[in-house]
Amino acid sequence: MLTKPRILVLYYSQSGQLRDIIDSIVGDIKGKADIDFVSIKPVTAFPFPWKASSFFDTMPETVQHIPILLNPLPADIYNTDYDLVIFGYTSWFLNPSLPISSFLQSEYASILKGKNVITVIGCRNMWLHGQERVKEYFRQLGANLVGNIVLTDTNPNLVSVLTIIRWSFKGKKEASGLLPAAGVQDHDIKRASRFGVPIYRHVTENKLDGLQKELLMMGAIHLKPGLIILERRGVKNFRKWSQYIRDRGGPGAPERQGRVTMFKRLLIVAIFILSPISSLTAFIQLQLQRRSLLKDVEYFKGLSYEPGKF
Numbered sequence: 001m002l003t004k005p006r007i008l009v010l011y012y013s014q015s016g017q018l019r020d021i022i023d024s025i026v027g028d029i030k031g032k033a034d035i036d037f038v039s040i041k042p043v044t045a046f047p048f049p050w051k052a053s054s055f056f057d058t059m060p061e062t063v064q065h066i067p068i069l070l071n072p073l074p075a076d077i078y079n080t081d082y083d084l085v086i087f088g089y090t091s092w093f094l095n096p097s098l099p100i101s102s103f104l105q106s107e108y109a110s111i112l113k114g115k116n117v118i119t120v121i122g123c124r125n126m127w128l129h130g131q132e133r134v135k136e137y138f139r140q141l142g143a144n145l146v147g148n149i150v151l152t153d154t155n156p157n158l159v160s161v162l163t164i165i166r167w168s169f170k171g172k173k174e175a176s177g178l179l180p181a182a183g184v185q186d187h188d189i190k191r192a193s194r195f196g197v198p199i200y201r202h203v204t205e206n207k208l209d210g211l212q213k214e215l216l217m218m219g220a221i222h223l224k225p226g227l228i229i230l231e232r233r234g235v236k237n238f239r240k241w242s243q244y245i246r247d248r249g250g251p252g253a254p255e256r257q258g259r260v261t262m263f264k265r266l267l268i269v270a271i272f273i274l275s276p277i278s279s280l281t282a283f284i285q286l287q288l289q290r291r292s293l294l295k296d297v298e299y300f301k302g303l304s305y306e307p308g309k310f
């Protein structure tokens with residue numbers, strides 16, 4: 001490649017954490033590539049920090065991928081022949097965030113047609129089902145998934161739940177009391193800069209087929225098999241609850257608020273009271289199904305798409 005590669009970064013980030021992750025990834029190649037950053041923007045922005053009422057009320061439409069309205073993307077990106085798209089998204093309720101699933105169903109997503117795309121995910125620790133849905137959309141759109149980098153909060157599960165609650169509802173990301181800082185650890189965000197040069201090399205050498213293998217060798221994805229079991233259980237429950245709530249009306253409908261409150265309370269009980277039992281049964285299941293779960297770990301680290309993993 002004689003000219004600089006052209007890279008489009010498309011992303012949705014509420015607090016800016018995911019944007020920081022992507023900035024770190026491309027930090028070392030900024031001078032060597034032409035990089036356009038485009039943020040996906042809902043017509044009505046989601047609040048940050050959140051109010052508990054709107055946070056839990058967002059679950060049903062997120063889980064069922066009921067699209068919201070988005071602002072159009074800049075027209076000139078549709079006239080540029082990008083060599084690579086970096087598609088950054090976060091998980092909401094075990095799915096791609098609602099602005100992201102809305103984008104993938106919108107006319108604007110035609111920008112991905114025929115493009116090589118790397119997904120970058122920044123979330124608490126549960127992203128598997130979301131990525132399966134994204135793979136499904138990419139297939140329909142004719143986008144070619146060539147890489148996936150996932151950064152999560154590596155603190156113990158319950159600690160990461162407590163800190164994300166403090167962050168989401170009070171906007172406080174920093175450590176406080178006995179609790180550490182929320183979200184993806186700063187040093188993991190800084191260290192994500194190591195992925196930039198291999199991405200650049202694979203793009204310029206036009207060898208994107210081998211990229212994910214190299215990214216994985218560099219630690220682009222860490223996945224504990226127990227999380228697969230917990231996420232599968234969560235996905236089933238969220239599906240049931242999303243329909244139960246939507247039976248009473250759409251986003252914000254007063255008629256559904258009783259059910260939204262029930263969901264909120266049950267989720268809190270599930271996380272803080274049932275979680276130790278759930279982790280124990282997941283541990284037992286892990287011993288019994290270790291082989292098939294280790295196979296699943298390899299699958300989820302990869303780029304192929306087999307329907308029915310959830």
Ligand SMILES: Cc1cc2nc3c(=O)[nH]c(=O)nc-3n(C[C@H](O)[C@H](O)[C@H](O)COP(=O)(O)O)c2cc1C
Pocket residue numbers: 012013014015016017018019055058090091092093094095122123124125126127168183
């Ligand atoms: C409504 C909502 C639901 C979320 N659900 C999940 C989830 O299911 N799994 C997960 O790992 N993280 C979840 N998170 C955390 C996000 O994936 C993300 O890490 C965090 O919101 C910061 O992203 P930002 O860059 O958009 O600020 C959720 C966050 C929000 C706001």
